[in-house]
Amino acid sequence: MSFPIERPRRLRLNPGIRSLVRETSLVPSNLILPLFVIHGSGKKEPILSMPDVFRYSVDMLEPVVKDALSGGVRSVMLFGIPETKDEEATQALNPEGPVPKAVRFLKERFPDLVVMTDVCIDEYTSHGHCGFVKGEKIDNDSTLDCLAKMALLHARSGADVVAPSDMMDGRVGAIRTLLDGEGFTDTLILSYAVKYASAFYGPFRDAMMSGPQFGDRSTYQMDPANRVEALREARLDREEGADILMVKPALPYLDILRDLRETVDLPLCAYQVSGEYAALMAAGKNGWLDTERASLESLISIRRAGASMIITYFATRIAHLMAGS
Numbered sequence: 547m548s549f550p551i552e553r554p555r556r557l558r559l560n561p562g563i564r565s566l567v568r569e570t571s572l573v574p575s576n577l578i579l580p581l582f583v584i585h586g587s588g589k590k591e592p593i594l595s596m597p598d599v600f601r602y603s604v605d606m607l608e609p610v611v612k613d614a615l616s617g618g619v620r621s622v623m624l625f626g627i628p629e630t631k632d633e634e635a636t637q638a639l640n641p642e643g644p645v646p647k648a649v650r651f652l653k654e655r656f657p658d659l660v661v662m663t664d665v666c667i668d669e670y671t672s673h674g675h676c677g678f679v680k681g682e683k684i685d686n687d688s689t690l691d692c693l694a695k696m697a698l699l700h701a702r703s704g705a706d707v708v709a710p711s712d713m714m715d716g717r718v719g720a721i722r723t724l725l726d727g728e729g730f731t732d733t734l735i736l737s738y739a740v741k742y743a744s745a746f747y748g749p750f751r752d753a754m755m756s757g758p759q760f761g762d763r764s765t766y767q768m769d770p771a772n773r774v775e776a777l778r779e780a781r782l783d784r785e786e787g788a789d790i791l792m793v794k795p796a797l798p799y800l801d802i803l804r805d806l807r808e809t810v811d812l813p814l815c816a817y818q819v820s821g822e823y824a825a826l827m828a829a830g831k832n833g834w835l836d837t838e839r840a841s842l843e844s845l846i847s848i849r850r851a852g853a854s855m856i857i858t859y860f861a862t863r864i865a866h867l868m869a870g871s
């Protein structure tokens with residue numbers, strides 16, 4: 547049976563039919579809005595390489611979150627920029643730091659909002675690495691205690707989900723053990739299980755005023771050439787107690803997302819990172835492509851590859867676009 551009997555175009559005849567046979571859905575509640583939070587008050591600072599994305603002081607977050615919620619986005623991911631940085635990431639454990647404050651502020655005003663927090667020390671260290679430095683090396687085991695305490699602080703402040711993004715070995719287990727020991731058995735861990743050493747994080751480092759002051763992240767983040775290793779990272783984080791696994795970046799790693807979808811029985815998250823956002827925005831500003839259509843297509847592709855949820859700087863904009871508002 548083939549042409550003229552088989553005519554795939556019949557299933558594309560009109561919008562109604564196309565919507566009946568559409569295989570993948572994308573709704574605003576799939577999206578997670580990242581928020582960059584700074585100390586101080588009354589601040590809304592633009593980020594050069596990320597048009598329409600800002601750093602906010604805690605008191606400025608309310609309208610931003612209201613806007614996201616009104617489009618149907620239900621979750622945010624908080625990143626903190628401390629006032630001071632040092633070798634030991636002291637400010638990562640400050641209950642009055644931007645993230646714990648933002649969590650309390652948001653949970654008070656929006657109890658149903660899913661508040662997630664990034665757990666990583668790179669924004670808090672003067673050297674800009676995601677682990678403590680010993681000599682020229684990034685020391686794995688001495689970092690775990692700080693990460694677990696940071697996660698506990700966020701949980702105590704009211705975070706629903708803590709999301710370790712450091713790529714130290716064993717950190718999911720260390721976080722789960724401390725959370726459970728302190729009675730936070732219901733706090734979820736969204737693990738950046740499969741995080742590649744990617745050039746696509748460039749604009750984020752601009753946004754966070756972070757980034758390694760020497761060397762790079764390739765002794766802890768994954769080699770972009772590796773695929774089997776992703777399965778191992780995913781398995782380990784699952785065994786250590788992760789509730790949700792993340793693949794990051796998203797679009798250049800759709801094959802990895804698909805591999806995980808076929809092998810792991812946990813929900814998957816993908817992070818459409820700053821460089822993916824910046825590229826789509828820049829091309830749009832030049833009139834080289836339609837940013838809204840291209841970002842929708844990227845997000846649908848990420849869902850098709852296997853992600854339940856997507857962290858994206860387009861969250862609010864796309865949510866309103868989908869709602870027709």
Ligand code: PBG
Nearest residue numbers: 666668711746747750819820821
């Ligand atoms: C590290 C962290 C990074 C991102 C999220 N968490 C940067 C890095 O690993 O260098 C990148 C997010 C993005 O590019 O949008 N705490």
